[in-house]
Amino acid sequence: MNDQSNDVDGTETRTTTRQVLVVGATRGLGLALVEEYVGRGAHVVATERTDGPSGLRTIAERHREAVEVERLDVTRPDQVAALREWLRGRTFDLLLVVAGISLAPRDAAGVDIATADFTRMMETNVLGVMRTVEGLDDLVAAEGAVAVMSSGQGSVANNTSGGFEVYRATKAALNQMVRSYAVRQSSGSRSILLLAPGWVRTDMGGPGAVLEVSESIPPLVDTVEAQRGRPGLRFLDRHGDDVPW
Ligand SMILES: NC(=O)c1ccc[n+]([C@@H]2O[C@H](COP(=O)([O-])OP(=O)(O)OC[C@H]3O[C@@H](n4cnc5c(N)ncnc54)[C@H](OP(=O)(O)O)[C@@H]3O)[C@@H](O)[C@H]2O)c1
Structure with missing residues (x-):
């Protein structure tokens, strides 16, 4: 994935590699995003929460020139500042910013969650993600993009089926925080994107999810790339369609 600049006579003068920073990339959708961007020729800095073997480490070994691994737990402001x-x-x-957790079963009533789990989900999915965005956004080019992994479940308007009550609440709160940030x-002149990847078979999505990672991430990356040069906030699904707030 290269940007080409041309002289006025059309001769190519410069090719620059896209620079991408992915937070929360050891497995699942974050890892797939790293692989997709590397496959498209980008250079990727990808973060892990803890060290040790992971899918990300394997990809980084395989693509030493294209992938750098750095440490970041989004709930650690000191680590955001250090990065x-x-x-x-x-x-x-x-x-x-892809990092996120879901700690309660699908059918549990929101009020039945342990207070510590509620706090941890909010701290990770909302506060940690926003501190990461605000802490790292000045590394992003003026015409670049800040994209945050939300979820279709973060849509208040579309919540007619219930389930995952606290997880939904974290993503709705995240959406609201990103709107205020925007x-x-x-x-x-940056694009600010909230992304809904669909329900995908990852550790979080589970085996019953409707999409393979390979059905979610390539179109999601197409959608992110299609927003280049389009400033402002959008909440988009993987096909680039608006998700109701
Ligand atoms: N799968 C779906 O169907 C689906 C649908 C809509 C939205 N999403 C969202 O997409 C994102 C990724 O989901 P996934 O399905 O790939 O989940 P996953 O397989 O459980 O992976 C979650 C990733 O987030 C990282 N993470 C968790 N807490 C973190 C923290 N405090 N700091 C930094 N990284 C942290 C994990 O790192 P460790 O390996 O260190 O735990 C892991 O890399 C989440 O935000 C999720 O809400 C997923």
């Missing part, structure tokens, strides 16, 4: 400092001077075309960025 920001470590990457000082770098510019990314795209920041993708208001503060409204004079800027």
Whole structure:
């Protein structure tokens, strides 16, 4: 995935590799995003929460020139600050924050969740993700994109089936926080994207999910790339269609 700049006579003068920063990339959708971007020729900095063997480490071994692995737990503001400092001077075309957790069974009533689990889900999916966005966004090019993995379940308007009550609440809260963030960025030229990848067979999505990763991530990346040069906030599914708030 390269950007080509041309002289006025049309001769190519410069080719630059897309620079992508993926937060929460050890497995599942984050890992698939790393693989997809590397496959499209991008250079990727990808984060892991803890060290040790992972799908990400395997990909990074296989693509040493294209993938760098850094440490980030989104619930650790000190680690957000350290990563920001470590990457000082770098510019990314795209920041993708994918990290997220779901701790309660599908059919559990929201009020039955342990308080510690509720707090941990909110801390990770909302506060941690937003601190990561706000802490790293000045590494993103002025015309670049900040993309956050939301969920169709974050749509309040579409919630007619219930289920995953607290998880839904975290993604709805995340959407609201990103909307407020976008208001503060409204004079800027970056794309700000909330993404709904569909229900996908990962550790979180489970074996009953309707989509393979390979059915979700390539169209999702097409959708992100189609937003290049389009400033402002959108909540989009993998096909690029608006998701009702
Ligand atoms: N799968 C679906 O159907 C689906 C649908 C809609 C939205 N989503 C969203 O897509 C994102 C990825 O989901 P997934 O299905 O790929 O889930 P997953 O397979 O459970 O992977 C979750 C990823 O998030 C990382 N993570 C968790 N807590 C973190 C933290 N505190 N700091 C940094 N990274 C952390 C995990 O790292 P570790 O390996 O270290 O735990 C892992 O890499 C989530 O935000 C999820 O809500 C998923």
